[in-house]
Amino acid sequence: xxxxxxxxxxxxxxxxxxxxxxxxxxxxxxxxxxxxxxxxxxxxxxxxxxxxxxxxxxxxxxxxxxxxxxxxxxxxxxxxxxxxxxxxxxxxxxxxxxxxxxxxxxxxxxxxxxxxxxxxxxxxxxxxxxxxxxxxx
Numbered sequence: 001x002x003x004x005x006x007x008x009x010x011x012x013x014x015x016x017x018x019x020x021x022x023x024x025x026x027x028x029x030x031x032x033x034x035x036x037x038x039x040x041x042x043x044x045x046x047x048x049x050x051x052x053x054x055x056x057x058x059x060x061x062x063x064x065x066x067x068x069x070x071x072x073x074x075x076x077x078x079x080x081x082x083x084x085x086x087x088x089x090x091x092x093x094x095x096x097x098x099x100x101x102x103x104x105x106x107x108x109x110x111x112x113x114x115x116x117x118x119x120x121x122x123x124x125x126x127x128x129x130x131x132x133x134x135x136x137x
Contacts, residue, residue, distance in 0.1 A: 076096050079091065
């Protein structure tokens with residue numbers, strides 16, 4: 001496996017089983033304590049490259065099912081944050097649509113942590129962010 005490749009595994013977990021799955025995973029994970037000294041030493045001096053994603057779907061799990069079945073125009077919707085554990089991460093909503101072959105199309109926008117819950121609930125529609133972008137154009 002080359003330096004630029006990675007393996008990604010995704011699992012759907014029913015909410016009733018979430019605590020049990022977390023417990024099984026936590027029992028098998030190594031414990032790492034992050035601090036400025038150890039993060040500089042690890043990986044030849046590179047900082048910890050944290051990437052975390054939460055995927056969204058509907059009650060019928062059609063986004064997941066379409067993607068697993070490799071349907072053309074299958075989409076995934078996720079909330080992803082990038083960054084170091086010691087700093088404020090960059091948080092992005094992303095929609096990725098699989099096209100014919102290996103092609104894909106992505107749409108994304110950055111969002112502040114304080115607006116995530118209101119956005120998901122439909123209470124915040126990013127009017128201020130959209131206005132700022134329009135003012136810059």
